[in-house]
Amino acid sequence: MISVRKLIANRRNASLSTGPRTVGGKLRSSHNAYRHGLATAITYDASAAVNIDRLVRALTASSNDYGRIEKARVVAESHFDLARIRAAKAEILWRIGNFENADNDDLIRVLNTIENVARYERRTRSKLRRALRAFLDA
Amino acid sequence: MSEIYSREYWMEDLEVPEEILPFLEKPPRLLPGDNEHDLYRLFELMVNEIIPDTPVEWLVTIDLAWLWIDIQRYRSFKNAIILQNRKSAIEFALAATDPAAVVGMNPLLRGKARIDAETLRTDANKRNELTTRLQAHGYDDDALNAAAFVQGIEPLVAIEKFLASARHQVAVLLRELGIRREFARRAKEALDRFLADLKSKEQAIANTPGSDTEAGSQ
8 A cells, every 4th residue: 555645646647647738739640650651541542532433333323222232342442452552562662772782680570560560451352352243243 | 635643644545533543643762773664564464454434344444453563572572681691591501611720610701701792793703612611511593592491481471472462362352353344344235135035035026917906005
């Protein structure tokens, strides 16, 4: 059991460090856990969202069938997601520079990072395959 | 004619639908050994070969092209891993067979082995001497390759997994595209046959004497 004085001091000290308070600080700390951004839904990307809407309209030929529109949306989102994943993979490979001169440890590190990204790709591809089949069979 | 690989080029010369352009317009991140024109040329060839005619087919075509690029990149990566491991296998063999080596291996020998490996690669005069030394200890080409593969087994297995996955995706997409195309072709043929049949029946009815009255009475 700690003393009352110590308890008060602990509470006072804790109140001094309760995280960022300014808008800028909150914005910065919101990116603390950011790694590659692939876990975020593609629709949060404003420019991708506009392109997705256009692609959905093209896929459904401006149909009013809600079910068909939803399936087309999954297909379109998955394709833009794949484009984002491809860009992330290229970025990782680009960082290593010339493959021939790369150190073995660097190659292994890059492979591990690609494996992390490949997880998202596998997930997106299986979602796309299901959605595409449902969309074409509808 | 519009500037090659520009927005106008894709839209006018290759008739890429506007909705598909975001996948082509943004220049891809080029890796060492990549060439922007080669990448776009691949898209061009794919489009000319597959001749996509629906937005879905366009999406699949672009995905296929990217998968092929991925496969190409993984291959280069795999070669780099093999080269790297072969280099260190040769260094290890040279250090192990160094006449100055007494017991175990020390950092100085490692450094010398690295220089020897470079000499083996670049100096044609000294190559024979070093190769003979390696062969005398049983390090021929096969042994060095085997050592390189054993050393790099972990990254090689990983890269093989990526390659296999990309190839599998290509196969799945091609099969899907083939099935749909085949289905579309068969559906169109069936519809054409049905329409031709309908037309010939109508003509036969029209040519039958008194068909108007028969049709009217029915």
